[in-house]
Amino acid sequence: MLGRLEMEPKLLFDVADLAVRYPNGEVALHDVTFRVKAPTFMAIIGPNGSGKSTFLKTALGMLRPLKGHVKVLGYDSTHDKGKIRRLVRYVPQRDRIGLSVPMKVKDIVLMGRLLKKMPLRFASSRDIEIARNALKQVNMGDMWNRPFPELSGGQRQRVLVARALAEEGQILMLDEPLSGTDAESQDLIVQALEEYHQNNEVSIVVVTHDLNPLHTMVENVLLLKGTVVGIGEPCSMMDPELISRVYGPTAKIVEYGGHRYCVTKDSGFDRHD
Ligand SMILES: Nc1ncnc2c1ncn2[C@@H]1O[C@H](COP(=O)(O)OP(=O)(O)O)[C@@H](O)[C@H]1O
Ligand SMILES: [Mg+2]
Known part of the structure; x- marks a missing residue:
């Protein structure tokens, strides 16, 4: 018989009354309360x-709330952070892989397969197959033996996304995976994430200052500016009043050809179907 917990829809995030303060006194988040069901693709x-990276780091247990809590699939970020780290495949905002280290593309992607597993072991043929497939999904299949530091910014970001795809865990969290990448890399990353979400029971959380490349695919959008300005379907978030509260009075929603576009100083054009 199914237990009560298993019958309830799982919450990807259950955030209540959250406040986060850095040691220098800066309060990066306050009064953050929201819930999102899993699995979902959210931005x-x-x-x-506005506190986007701070939120992810708090959810991962890297920062401790000053007040309130974050639960990730039912696990508390303070008390169960080991469990959360095993569930989440995290791509931080700036990759921490030093470019002076002579790693090859394959080493980076295989790291995703090996690092969470204890004891450390060598890559199996299955690990290699999964890593190669993940690279193919971002059109980097022929780069297996290439030195990572020789790649362009967009290609490096694609490798890091491939590493997350190759990892295990029910949640992918990517912090600004599209910034500093060329248009081709953006498209490849967005398509790979969308396809992965459709074919697997995983939730994907993408932090971005620009919804443009993503918002026709995501199911939920959280508008953040130190606190929650709005949360819901992308359609309901493309609202002039909400958008101006986040991006200021110069942000505009424009209708053209049956689509709604959000024009901000920060993001350029955001198409909305
Ligand atoms: N390590 C830190 N120490 C002090 N303040 C920080 C630190 N990291 C971020 N902040 C501050 O917290 C706020 C939110 O930052 P952040 O979460 O990085 O925003 P975002 O990811 O949306 O750009 C900003 O005011 C930023 O200056
Ligand atoms: Mg950030």
Whole structure:
């Protein structure tokens, strides 16, 4: 018989009354309360400094709430952070892989397969197959033996996304995976994530200051500016009043050819179907 917990829909995030303060006194998040069901493909948007990265780090247990809590699939970010780390495949905002380290593309992607598993072991043929497939999904299949530092910014970001795809865990969290990448890499990353979400029971959380390349695919949008300005379907978030509260009075929603576009200083054009 199914237990009560198994019958309830799982919450990807259950956030209540959350406040986060850095040691220098800066309160990056306050009064953050929202819930999102899993699995979902969601975007967290807001201008620079609105607390997006802070939220992800708090959810991962890297920062401790000053007040309130974040639960990720039922696990508390403070008390169960080991469990959360095993569930989440995290791509931080700036990759921490030093470019002076002579790693090859394959080493980076295989790291995703090996690092969470204890004890450390060598890559199996299955690991290699999964890693190769993940690279193919971002059109980097022929780069297996290439030195990582020789790649362009967009190609490096594609490798990091491939590493997350190759990892295990029910949630992918990517912090600004599209920034500093060329248009081709953006398209490849967005398509790979969309396809992965459709074919697997995983939730994907993408932090971005620009919803443009993503918003026809995501199911939920969280508008953040130190606190929750709005949360819901992308359609309901493309609202002039909400958008101006996040991006300021210069942000506009424009209708053209049956689509709604959000024009902001920060993001350029956001198409909305
Ligand atoms: N390590 C830190 N120490 C102090 N303040 C920080 C630190 N990291 C971020 N902040 C501040 O917290 C706020 C939110 O930052 P962040 O979460 O990085 O925003 P975003 O990812 O939306 O650009 C900003 O005002 C930023 O200056
Ligand atoms: Mg950030």
